[in-house]
Amino acid sequence: MDYSVRGAWWSGETVAVVTGANRGIGHALAARLAEHGLTVVLTARDGARGEAAATPLRARGLAVVVRHLDVSDAASVADFAAWLRDDVGGLDILVNNAAVSFNEIDTNSVEHAETVLRTNFYGAKMLTEALLPLFRQSPATSRILNISSQLGLLNKVSNPSLKALLQDEDRLTEAAIESMVARFLAQVKDGTWAEPGQGWPKVWTDYSVSKLALNAYSRLLARRLQAHGERVSVNCFCPGFTRTDMTKGWGKRTAEEVADVGARLALLPPGELPTGTFFKWCTPQLYSKL
Numbered sequence: 444m445d446y447s448v449r450g451a452w453w454s455g456e457t458v459a460v461v462t463g464a465n466r467g468i469g470h471a472l473a474a475r476l477a478e479h480g481l482t483v484v485l486t487a488r489d490g491a492r493g494e495a496a497a498t499p500l501r502a503r504g505l506a507v508v509v510r511h512l513d514v515s516d517a518a519s520v521a522d523f524a525a526w527l528r529d530d531v532g533g534l535d536i537l538v539n540n541a542a543v544s545f546n547e548i549d550t551n552s553v554e555h556a557e558t559v560l561r562t563n564f565y566g567a568k569m570l571t572e573a574l575l576p577l578f579r580q581s582p583a584t585s586r587i588l589n590i591s592s593q594l595g596l597l598n599k600v601s602n603p604s605l606k607a608l609l610q611d612e613d614r615l616t617e618a619a620i621e622s623m624v625a626r627f628l629a630q631v632k633d634g635t636w637a638e639p640g641q642g643w644p645k646v647w648t649d650y651s652v653s654k655l656a657l658n659a660y661s662r663l664l665a666r667r668l669q670a671h672g673e674r675v676s677v678n679c680f681c682p683g684f685t686r687t688d689m690t691k692g693w694g695k696r697t698a699e700e701v702a703d704v705g706a707r708l709a710l711l712p713p714g715e716l717p718t719g720t721f722f723k724w725c726t727p728q729l730y731s732k733l
């Protein structure tokens with residue numbers, strides 16, 4: 444598959460919302476989408492940090508609008524959705540990028556598991572559901588790109604019944620995904636999450652469970668939208684190990700390199716745009732290999 448950006452279907456009227464765009468991958472992706480000529484809504488949970496991140500982009504003449512958005516806060520999500528509906532009139536692309544991890548590269552504490560799940564999974568889901576009615580049903584198809592991680596792939600789960608549930612597209616429901624998350628958080632509370640047999644991912648477990656849930660939700664949502672004939676695609680993108688604050692500067696690639704590929708995926712020509720796909724870097728993964 445050729446991932447170069449070509450055959451532009453978009454214009455300056457095309458609106459892309461990027462969450463957690465004041466730094467790291469989100470910021471680089473917001474800049475790249477604006478460089479391609481879209482109008483970008485750069486969102487940040489801290490207004491001042493958002494403004495500081497947008498100022499140099501605007502100074503280059505890029506169409507960047509800043510808006511406050513804390514994806515883990517229901518009131519903030521509702522305010523944002525109302526503003527997007529009333530003042531902007533809708534959106535074409537949503538990049539769910541905002542996320543947290545509190546672990547060092549080689550540690551695995553679950554002390555902040557609630558915040559991690561509330562931000563990385565519930566936050567992305569809450570925002571997506573709030574914005575779904577606002578996507579333009581354009582012939583080019585609107586797009587949701589969830590920045591996820593291969594740490595949340597099924598091959599990281601060793602509990603056979605959990606794996607079977609997540610693999611069974613017909614049995615899997617949003618309620619089942621949420622109950623998996625609730626079970627993990629309950630085990631964190633009672634200290635049993637790491638017992639043999641629980642079978643959760645072994646690396647950055649709370650973060651991995653958040654991405655496992657995000658990946659499963661993305662697949663379900665893609666099916667749901669397709670079944671209802673909605674012109675909105677839903678795909679996940681794992682950028683790989685990237686040098687940002689999240690990795691304390693470790694990694695094999697820069698946020699700008701990630702932004703090149705992320706923007707290409709977000710801007711794929713309508714005829715080549717899949718839905719329900721997990722991209723590991725720029726390679727779509729076979730479901731059986733997840």
Ligand code: NDP
Pocket residue numbers: 462463464465466467468469487488489492512513514515516539540541542543562566590591592593681682683684685686687688689690694
């Ligand atoms: P960073 O830690 O550099 O940036 C995270 C961004 O998310 C910040 O802008 C942060 O805002 C924002 N954020 C955190 N919580 C919230 C919230 N509640 N509401 C709104 N924004 C919030 O991370 P990266 O750039 O590395 O990560 C970006 C995405 O890429 C994430 O989804 C991550 O899981 C994913 N990823 C990263 C990899 C890597 O190696 N770096 C590998 C695989 C996936 P603030 O500045 O206010 O804290």
